[in-house]
Amino acid sequence: MTSKSPIVQKLDEIQGRLVALLKPVGFARKGRAFRRETECGIFQIIALQAGRFELGPPLPDPVKYLRPDHYGEFTVNIGVHVAEMFERTNPPHNSKRVIDDSHCDIRTRLSGITDNDDQWWSLIEDCDDVADDIGALLLHVGIPFLERFRSRE
Numbered sequence: 001m002t003s004k005s006p007i008v009q010k011l012d013e014i015q016g017r018l019v020a021l022l023k024p025v026g027f028a029r030k031g032r033a034f035r036r037e038t039e040c041g042i043f044q045i046i047a048l049q050a051g052r053f054e055l056g057p058p059l060p061d062p063v064k065y066l067r068p069d070h071y072g073e074f075t076v077n078i079g080v081h082v083a084e085m086f087e088r089t090n091p092p093h094n095s096k097r098v099i100d101d102s103h104c105d106i107r108t109r110l111s112g113i114t115d116n117d118d119q120w121w122s123l124i125e126d127c128d129d130v131a132d133d134i135g136a137l138l139l140h141v142g143i144p145f146l147e148r149f150r151s152r153e
Helices: 006-025 083-089 110-114 127-147
Strands: 028-030 033-039 042-050 073-082 106-109
Touching: 006 028, 006 033, 006 042, 006 127, 042 127, 073 083, 073 110, 073 127, 106 110, 110 127
Parallel strands: none
Antiparallel strands: 028 033, 033 042, 042 073, 073 106
């Protein structure tokens, strides 16, 4: 059995702290995402997206614009999945498949609601501060955004 990298351990720690915040408001954890069903077929998703694998040595300036290197960082995606909308715009899928943020027709980054910048948080810095910042953003901005989409109305 391989041990988890320090970056994965820190993301696990942050996610663990978010469980305590999101569980009382009805979200259940599945993998790197939290979801709650507000109405039959309507799921609200909050997902932690880790940066992809390390690209290697620092990239030369012209190449940096092709794909930013977010290794050691993560962002928060939020979305709403409405079954009928998804079925109309996508091929049939296995109904037992876990719904994640890629299945959401209404979706954005948490930072997109606050200031429209694409924010990635470091997994190298102090996790307590990062978890507190994200928790506050979710409580004051993210969850109120999702509340607007609790029903089909």
